[in-house]
Amino acid sequence: MLIKCNVNDHLYLIKDDPVRPDLFDNNRKRFEAPFHVYAEVNDETGEIAAVVCVVICKFVPQDEVQIEAVAAGKLPKIERHLAKREAANGPLGTVLCPYSVWSYQRGHGRKLINNLLEATPVLHEEVDALITMSPMTDTALNFHLNNGADIFATNEDTINYVYEIEEQIIH
Numbered sequence: 506m507l508i509k510c511n512v513n514d515h516l517y518l519i520k521d522d523p524v525r526p527d528l529f530d531n532n533r534k535r536f537e538a539p540f541h542v543y544a545e546v547n548d549e550t551g552e553i554a555a556v557v558c559v560v561i562c563k564f565v566p567q568d569e570v571q572i573e574a575v576a577a578g579k580l581p582k583i584e585r586h587l588a589k590r591e592a593a594n595g596p597l598g599t600v601l602c603p604y605s606v607w608s609y610q611r612g613h614g615r616k617l618i619n620n621l622l623e624a625t626p627v628l629h630e631e632v633d634a635l636i637t638m639s640p641m642t643d644t645a646l647n648f649h650l651n652n653g654a655d656i657f658a659t660n661e662d663t664i665n666y667v668y669e670i671e672e673q674i675i676h
Contacts (some may be wrong), residue, residue, distance in 0.1 A: 506546045507620040512536040518556050524605040534576050543616035554613035566638045567660040580601040603657030618652050635668045
C-alpha cells in the first residue's frame with residue numbers, strides 16, 4: 506500500500522537513503538512542496554518496505570545541483586538552461602521526478618514504483634510524465650528497465666528513465 510509520508514512521522518527514514526543521503530543540509534526539505542516522500546507499506550506486516558523521494562518540476566533534472574536549485578527557488582534560470590534540451594524531445598509539461606528510492610524488503614521497490622505510477626494521476630493531476638534522475642549504476646539500470654522504464658537521457662553523472670503514466674478512466 507502506497508502512503509504519502511509527512512515530516513513529523515517519517516523524517517527518520519531519510520537517514521537510510523543510500524542514493525542521495527547528503528542532498529540537503531536539512532532533510533525536512535524533502536517533505537516541502539514541490540518535494541514529496543512516499544512509502545510502500547507491507548500489507549502483511551504493516552512495516553515500511555520501500556521509500557521514494559520525488560520532486561515535481563517543469564523540467565527533467567540532470568543532477569543534484571538542479572534539484573538543489575528547485576529547493577532554493579531558482580527555477581527560472583534552470584528552466585531556461587534546459588529549454589533547448591527539452592525542445593529536442595518535445596514538450597514535457599510537468600514532471601514527477603523520483604530522485605532517490607530504496608527498499609527495506611525484497612520486491613517492494615518494484616511495488617512502490619508501480620503503485621506510484623498508478624496513483625500519480627490521482628495524487629498529482631498536473632503531472633504529465635514520470636522521469637527519474639538515477640545514478641549511473643548497473644543496479645539502477647536493471648531496476649528501471651526491469652520495471653518497464655525506458656532510457657530518456659544519459660547525463661554526465663545520472664541517467665533519466667521514463668515511465669509511462671496510465672490515464673485514469675473515470676466511470
